[in-house]
Structure formats: structure tokens, C-alpha cells
Amino acid sequence: MPKNHIYPLILLLASAPTGSHAHLRDYLVTRGYWTLSQGRVESEVYNDFYDKDSGETVYVNQTEVEYGVTDRLTLGVYGVWEKAGAVPIEYAKTKFEARYRLAEYQRMIVDPALYLEYQLGANGRPDKVEAKLLLSKDFGTDWNVTFNGILEKSRGDGGEWERGFTVGVAKVLTYRLTTGLEFKSGEGRTYLI
Secondary structure, eight states, X not given: OOGGGHHHHHHHHHHSOOSOOOOOOOOSSSOOSOOOOTTOEEEEEEEEEEEOTTSOEEEEEEEEEEEESSSSEEEEEEEEEEEETTSOOEEEEEEEEEEEESSOTTSSSSEEEEXXXXXXXXXXXXXXXXXXXEEEEEETTTEEEEEEEEEEEEXXXXXXXXXXXXXXXXXXXXXXXXXXXXXXXXXXXXXXX
């Protein structure tokens, strides 16, 4: 096949309907309110690049499997791999996650949920615990605002609990396309995403 025909083919395949669809995620760093339906299993793969203060680029791969224990409780486990600079890719951590919806959708002014994550560090990385209060509100069928209050602590360093938050605003454009803006504050920094 000629090279100039490959891009339209990729676009066509990417836009074709499929028989499966993972739950929607409107944000990059802000956790949403939703949990999986009871008995549902999902697998997701996340790939990310970021730059450290030193200028070194880090590649992170996270592979996750989630299970809907009940319609309100979802448990998940992640395997996380990292590659920093010239160092070969290595296993970084295992993350265990629990999300619990405190109420049914739109029964309260905001939709509340709790999030707890334990990170089991590998290759010299510390263990961490992270807790979040998730508050979400839909406006009509196409706007969402979500807030995450965050507490995080590394184990074994005797340090204080770090506090932070994220806020996201999202607009659904089509079934497969959402746009938005996020604000993250924590670890002594503030980001606009």
C-alpha cells in the first residue's frame, strides 16, 4: 500500500464503531465520580511523558485492571513501568485502588465519592498512600465540573501529609470527544493542564 494512503486508513479505523467501550474519562489528572457496574471488568493502558526539573524526560506506562465489586465500589490494580533518560525501563510500583460512590447519581447537590490508593514502590522507590474526596457535578448532558481534595504521604520518611487539589471543567463535544481544562495544586506547585 502506498505510504500516502496509510493516514486516511488509520483515521478510518480509529473512527469506526467498536463492540466494546471503556467507561469515559473526562480528565487527565482529576478523578471522576463514576465506578464500574457490578461484575464488570476493565483493562486500561496509560502512557505518559513528563519532564523533571533536571530537564530529564521520563516515560511512564501504567497498565490497570479494574473490577466492579458492587455498583458503587470499584477495586483496581496497576503495574507501573518507568524509563528516565538513558536508564533502561524498569518496574516502578504496583498501585492498589478503591473508589466508592457515597450516593446515587444526582441525588445530592454534588455527586460525592471516596478514593484510596496504596502504592507499593519497587526498585528503591518509597511506598505511598493517597486519599481523595471526589465531588462532581453535571450541568445538562454536556458539561461537568469535578473537584478532588487530595491527601498524600510517603511511607517511611516520617514526613507530613501533603495536601493538594485538582479541579476540572469538561465539555462533551461528541460521544468520543470531550474537551476541558484542569487545574492542579500540590507538592508546592500549581499547574494548568
